[in-house]
Amino acid sequence: MLFSLPLFLAPALVAAHGAVTSYEIGGKKYEGYQGFSPVAGAQIIQRQWPDYNPIMTVTDPKMTCNGGTSAPLSAEVAAGENVTAIWKQWTHQQGPVTVYLYSCDGEFTACDGKGKKWFKIDEMGLWGDVLNSNNWGTALIYKDLKWSSRIPKTLKPGNYLIRHELLALHQANTPQFYPECAQIKVTGSGTAVPSGASLTSIPAYAAQSDPGIMVDIYMGKGTSYKVPGPAVWSG
Template structure:
């Protein structure tokens, strides 16, 4: 089900690395922004993003939703349902995928993503023990151009932002962040909310010096990796 909200105008976009361009929820496809052919006033659930270029610091204000403001629509998602983000292009295979939610206290037009209210519902970092490998979450996106995550079944109903973030680590000590947000209305009979120790602010959910952010995957003999930010909340 779609819920109408005020219209917005998409800015001109520039091609570079990658961004979420649509979502699959409950057998339906919800179109997002397209890097080469933006549609003014597009009736979409995704918050606008300006280009495919990376964000280079964890404290950049664009980290919240890649510069996005409120979208005209929201998708209804039963708690326990999967949300699948889709990319039209992605070029890097080293780095984690992270999926976050933010509880909006009221309407989406007033939901700015500020404050210590973001929580992680999914992540896929390194599996195995070879940093300089393709055994990473972003390699899944590289191969499939999709990433699916389940909304926690016990989550309290309400308006939420869902934020998909790819952290590219293919350049030594030069992290590249690629986040996009969409608007979802979670339904169901759940009442659970994440504990305070799993809530964080975005930007700055971790320090730039965090070993999960500032890392050289080619040197140093590292054999393990911890995704930055709080642990995943499963409900």
């Protein structure tokens, strides 16, 4: 006998995903966007994403900031300080966490995240040697519902987008991307800027066929994992 999924469970499947919904910077909390209960005219630093359903391909235009294009506010952060992203919910424990910055080179209203200007400042993939385990960056999000990353101390001041991405790998060869962006103004006296191989475009920071994206964690005896995209730039 075949059984169909009860309709009342459908919203629960959507709610099983998650997104960054607030930030802590310099001891101050900044509210983010609430995709399924948005507040009209919300004074937030986060680019307003339409939903937190998964993005399934690395080339999807929504990969830049989950479809978000603008925010009314920005948060000031000194180079060398931490930015902590906070989730209200997250249920997957297999996959990497990555954090990127993008130099706006001007006002946020004209900052579209396009071009080869994204650079990675933080990542955590697999630790240990068992792919089919909970020893992943996203397992720490599952546990703590937060992720803290240090802005490189020598980074040149300016307006930046900060982008947090969770890549869920719990379904074989079916990657699920969950990115969100916020607007930050980096201060300090640094002069360092990334260049060359440290810079990438988003979408398409890697091929869909990249072994860090298209992976079956349940097959074989794989003992290593390389987070897709460029290496972390520390300044």
